[in-house]
Amino acid sequence: MKIKRLERMRDSQRAYHRQCKWAMEDGIYAPHSYEETPPDAWSWWDDVGFILGGRRVIVWWIHPRQSYADEIGERAWSEAGDPPREGGFFGDSTPNYKRVGRSRKKIISYTRQPAQGELRQYYDKLDAVTKRLQHDGIDFEVSPSWRRERLSWATGVALVAPLEVRNEAELKTVADLARRLLRGETTLDREFPDYCYGKEQWLAEQARG
Structure with a gap:
């Protein structure tokens, strides 16, 4: 059928x-x-x-x-914890627009600025955890x-x-x-x-x- x-x-x-x-x-x-x-x-x-x-x-x-390798990445994110929220996810980003029709624009993407302060420290920590797990391996x-x-x-x-x-x-x-x-x-x-x-x-x- x-x-x-x-x-x-x-x-x-x-x-x-x-x-x-x-x-x-x-x-x-x-x-x-x-x-x-x-x-x-x-x-x-x-x-x-x-x-x-x-x-x-x-x-x-x-x-x-x-x-x-993907599992190593997932575990590194889990061990490093959540990133600090400095002004929200788009707080340090610049919107990129596309023209829609004659007089309207819509946001199609964001350009993120370089991470600073606590956010930079977080990504340094994430990088260190990732390298350690890559070096030592994981049970998977x-x-x-x-x-x-x-x-x-x-x-x-x-x-x-x-x-x-x-x-x-x-x-x-x-x-x-x-x-x-x-x-x-x-x-x-x-x-x-x-x-x-x-x-x-x-x-x-x-x-x-």
Whole structure:
């Protein structure tokens, strides 16, 4: 039995792909350049697109070390506490306007001024806590995972997998893995049996620089 909402979304995805073409090479859409990426660099995150069944798939990939680093950041914020409120969040900021119509303007962003006084002390503390946690590591483990999301213009795939991406050939490996996961041809347990990224892996990588 067809679900009308899903059918409408699939039609919308196909129509968007027909109207707005991706600049693709070797079967993938690569939004980022690798010209300045060293061949032995650690990988953190990347995006890649491909076409499956006449519809776009966009993959938001991150390495488990990125998830680990994000958790360090979260814990550093928690340990440092809330920042002091000096004049409110926008108190030390300058609004940037955009003209709307002939005589009206609306605020589209704020330019924040350099932090001073207690606020500067707070960010110095946050920086010190972050560096300590990065140096010592934290008790936290990351396993491979993936999640599908239906968008009006594409199928989104949030993928956490221990791959290294330093060129388009390696990026294609990410796209191939996502494609096989969507088709049910493989699982992350099969691709990365018993894999887990934690404190031991983080400290080993930090020691190697």
